[in-house]
Amino acid sequence: MSKKVPYRFYLSEEQIPKEWYNMRADMKEQPDPMLNPTTLKPVTAEDLYPVFCTELAEQELDSTTRYFPIPDEILEFYRMYRPSPLIRAYNLEKALDTPAKIYYKFEGNNTSGSHKLNSAVAQAYYAKKQGLTGLTTETGAGQWGTALAEACAFFKIPLTVYMVKCSYEQKPFRRSVMQTFGAEIVPSPSTTTNAGRAILAENPDTGGSLGCAISEAVEKAVSTEGYRYVLGSVLNQVLLHQSIIGLEARKALEILDEYPDLIIGCAGGGSNLGGLIAPFVQDKLLGKASPRIIAVEPASCPSLTRGRYAYDFCDTGKITPLARMYTLGCQFVPSPNHAGGLRYHGMSPILSKLYHDGYMEAVAVEQTKVFEAATFFAKHETILPAPESAHAIRTAIDEALKCKESGEAKTILFGLTGTGFFDMTAYESYLNKTMTDYIPTDEDLERAFARLPEVPTV
Numbered sequence: 001m002s003k004k005v006p007y008r009f010y011l012s013e014e015q016i017p018k019e020w021y022n023m024r025a026d027m028k029e030q031p032d033p034m035l036n037p038t039t040l041k042p043v044t045a046e047d048l049y050p051v052f053c054t055e056l057a058e059q060e061l062d063s064t065t066r067y068f069p070i071p072d073e074i075l076e077f078y079r080m081y082r083p084s085p086l087i088r089a090y091n092l093e094k095a096l097d098t099p100a101k102i103y104y105k106f107e108g109n110n111t112s113g114s115h116k117l118n119s120a121v122a123q124a125y126y127a128k129k130q131g132l133t134g135l136t137t138e139t140g141a142g143q144w145g146t147a148l149a150e151a152c153a154f155f156k157i158p159l160t161v162y163m164v165k166c167s168y169e170q171k172p173f174r175r176s177v178m179q180t181f182g183a184e185i186v187p188s189p190s191t192t193t194n195a196g197r198a199i200l201a202e203n204p205d206t207g208g209s210l211g212c213a214i215s216e217a218v219e220k221a222v223s224t225e226g227y228r229y230v231l232g233s234v235l236n237q238v239l240l241h242q243s244i245i246g247l248e249a250r251k252a253l254e255i256l257d258e259y260p261d262l263i264i265g266c267a268g269g270g271s272n273l274g275g276l277i278a279p280f281v282q283d284k285l286l287g288k289a290s291p292r293i294i295a296v297e298p299a300s301c302p303s304l305t306r307g308r309y310a311y312d313f314c315d316t317g318k319i320t321p322l323a324r325m326y327t328l329g330c331q332f333v334p335s336p337n338h339a340g341g342l343r344y345h346g347m348s349p350i351l352s353k354l355y356h357d358g359y360m361e362a363v364a365v366e367q368t369k370v371f372e373a374a375t376f377f378a379k380h381e382t383i384l385p386a387p388e389s390a391h392a393i394r395t396a397i398d399e400a401l402k403c404k405e406s407g408e409a410k411t412i413l414f415g416l417t418g419t420g421f422f423d424m425t426a427y428e429s430y431l432n433k434t435m436t437d438y439i440p441t442d443e444d445l446e447r448a449f450a451r452l453p454e455v456p457t458v
């Protein structure tokens with residue numbers, strides 16, 4: 001018998017991985033290249049330099065370097081809140097009466113309350129190193145903006161955050177946290193950019209969307225000397241930085257003499273999932289192991305399960321490069337009663353390709369079921385999960401219950417990406433039963449697909 005695994009397992013400081021892992025280096029078939037929207041030619045590093053920091057633009061386009069050494073300054077920062085614990089969900093297992101072994105990697109132990117700090121610190125560091133005078137970004141629920149505000153405060157870089165207007169109004173404390181770290185917050189759409197003004201002219205009462213906030217942030221960055229734009233998800237560079245999650249998890253499991261049969265993560269733009277699964281995907285690509293991988297998305301924003309695998313803009317304002325990904329169309333905005341995060345219209349091109357090629361599965365879950373899982377989890381594991389993370393919890397619970405039926409003692413690993421303290425309006429609507437589920441109709445989706453850009457794919 002192996003000795004009992006502790007509730008919380010931490011790697012030592014020295015065991016924190018010192019390199020990020022780039023899945024593309026092991027993918028036999030590459031994701032389709034990002035295209036310049038004007039020429040429809042693959043984007044070059046030069047195309048990206050006006051928008052992104054130089055080193056980040058290079059990481060974005062690098063599909064051959066397998067491991068990137070993590071710069072010392074970033075490792076130092078990581079040591080302030082990493083390693084994150086790998087937790088054995090003994091109490092959840094008991095409550096479900098399942099033979100499954102459930103592990104989760106908890107990324108909520110920092111002020112941003114999510115995994116987003118892993119990439120924010122990297123992006124702020126490269127900006128500082130390049131001598132940039134400011135950064136812009138967008139934030140939806142606020143975790144990314146908070147993470148970046150923390151990182152920019154540390155490296156002393158001014159930051160402007162375009163915050164999706166409905167979140168700005170619903171989550172005033174998120175706004176205050178970012179302001180505490182010194183960031184300037186602009187509700188989006190705003191009248192400060194052409195993109196914002198155009199969107200307001202078409203739809204003056206809009207609560208905004210991530211895609212629209214991206215357009216504004218990019219416009220502000222390219223039109224301000226010494227500024228660049230940074231993004232908290234979707235991009236290849238972000239998945240690269242987030243690989244720290246999976247690398248730590250795999251190392252910890254190795255020490256515990258475990259290997260997951262099933263890996264589950266929530267998927268908005270795909271960064272936490274891409275990071276969590278990265279080393280396990282490598283095992284799959286190299287034929288060393290074949291864990292099942294499940295992406296969990298909201299039924300109200302089902303880009304993998306119901307989207308098209310097509311070239312699309314990454315933003316509503318149509319100023320970003322085109323990426324081939326599973327998308328609902330960049331004009332798609334989830335129904336206003338959707339409270340659970342993960343609202344982005346597209347999906348990481350790397351994850352889209354892995355899904356397209358059968359390395360990964362996807363399921364869509366309804367938000368009332370997600371909050372049911374969130375409250376159940378909170379009561380047994382004592383962590384109040386972010387609604388986004390609760391998508392993964394929902395599916396982990398469902399899979400553990402299947403194990404109960406079949407009697408299989410599978411090892412399940414899921415990503416608990418963050419905490420939900422700023423999401424109490426959503427919890428409240430679940431608790432007082434005013435929360436509803438909205439699933440877009442095929443007609444809703446067709447309307448958005450009809451506006452996809454026409455780009456020939458081979």
Ligand SMILES: *Cc1c(COP(=O)(O)O)cnc(C)c1O
Pocket residue numbers: 113114115116143144232233234266267268269270271272273342386388389417418419
């Ligand atoms: C942003 C966020 C997500 C979703 O983003 P991904 O890029 O898909 O990982 C999930 N969970 C939390 C807590 C978040 O803040």
